[in-house]
Amino acid sequence: MRKVVKAKDKKGNLIIPSILNNHNTNYEWESIAKKETKPPASMKTSKDVIRELDKYYFGKCAYCETYCNAEVEHYRPKNHYYWLYYEWTNLLPACHDCNTIGTGKGTQFPVIGKQETKPQFETKTNKLNKSYCLHNKFPLKAEKPYLLHPEYDNPKDFLAFKINDQFVGIDIIGIDSKEKGEKTLNICNLNREPLRKNRQSIVVEHILEQLRDTFLDCKEEGFSYEKILKKLLKRFVAIKRKALDITLQYTLLYDFVIESSENFEKIILPYYTEEPETQKTIAAAFKLYKEFEY
Numbered sequence: 001m002r003k004v005v006k007a008k009d010k011k012g013n014l015i016i017p018s019i020l021n022n023h024n025t026n027y028e029w030e031s032i033a034k035k036e037t038k039p040p041a042s043m044k045t046s047k048d049v050i051r052e053l054d055k056y057y058f059g060k061c062a063y064c065e066t067y068c069n070a071e072v073e074h075y076r077p078k079n080h081y082y083w084l085y086y087e088w089t090n091l092l093p094a095c096h097d098c099n100t101i102g103t104g105k106g107t108q109f110p111v112i113g114k115q116e117t118k119p120q121f122e123t124k125t126n127k128l129n130k131s132y133c134l135h136n137k138f139p140l141k142a143e144k145p146y147l148l149h150p151e152y153d154n155p156k157d158f159l160a161f162k163i164n165d166q167f168v169g170i171d172i173i174g175i176d177s178k179e180k181g182e183k184t185l186n187i188c189n190l191n192r193e194p195l196r197k198n199r200q201s202i203v204v205e206h207i208l209e210q211l212r213d214t215f216l217d218c219k220e221e222g223f224s225y226e227k228i229l230k231k232l233l234k235r236f237v238a239i240k241r242k243a244l245d246i247t248l249q250y251t252l253l254y255d256f257v258i259e260s261s262e263n264f265e266k267i268i269l270p271y272y273t274e275e276p277e278t279q280k281t282i283a284a285a286f287k288l289y290k291e292f293e294y
């Protein structure tokens with residue numbers, strides 16, 4: 001999961017895509033909010049909604065950051081929060097595994113505060129009060145959900161990584177005292193084996209390949225400590241660029257690895273099984289990179 005910022009107007013309000021802000025949608029939304037119509041299991045306009053979400057999520061699942069054939073996910077589950085069916089702050093793209101009962105989130109939505117049970121209607125018009133449907137405003141804000149919202153929480157403050165105890169891929173771990181990170185990874189099952197393995201093969205293996213190539217290049221071109229350092233620094237800059245590229249998968253892990261020497265040594269070096277001297281050179285080069293980064 002990584003932080004996502006949706007477009008806002010000059011007043012700071014989110015710009016609602018027209019597919020969610022037209023006569024037909026509003027009519028159906030009112031009817032669902034008044035319990036005249038049941039919230040449909042799958043959204044009629046789901047393809048168009050996903051297209052709008054993909055402008056910010058780039059074909060990735062909002063929870064696990066895997067490229068996927070995304071489904072429209074209701075952050076607050078539609079079975080309970082039926083009146084949020086078409087609410088833009090409640091819609092995320094999610095992969096089937098993160099979204100579905102059994103493999104992922106399903107209808108789980110634990111909160112620290114008190115759970116809202118019904119919508120609010122405007123007194124004069126009897127229409128759904130949409131300002132009360134916003135995730136970051138009263139009354140929903142007071143629920144204080146455990147599940148992280150990628151557009152309102154900064155996942156970096158709640159989640160970190162470690163090598164899996166059985167050495168099968170990379171685990172995600174919760175680090176905040178309120179346990180929002182821990183609860184989120186359990187709700188969405190973010191340590192399922194394919195995900196752990198993907199993090200390793202896509203992020204860790206890619207970085208290891210870069211490191212090995214550096215030493216191979218140097219062997220061919222003639223070895224010198226300065227030359228190796230220079231080449232390694234370039235590789236680290238390239239990793240940083242990946243961490244900032246929001247179109248890529250697993251960028252939270254890229255970001256974690258490049259953030260500190262401690263993280264880099266914890267996640268990358270145990271997999272780099274070449275001779276101890278090269279490991280030392282890499283660790284020293286990384287420390288140097290961090291000194292010059294800013």
Ligand SMILES: [Zn+2]
Pocket residue numbers: 061062063064065066094095096097098099
């Ligand atoms: Zn997912």
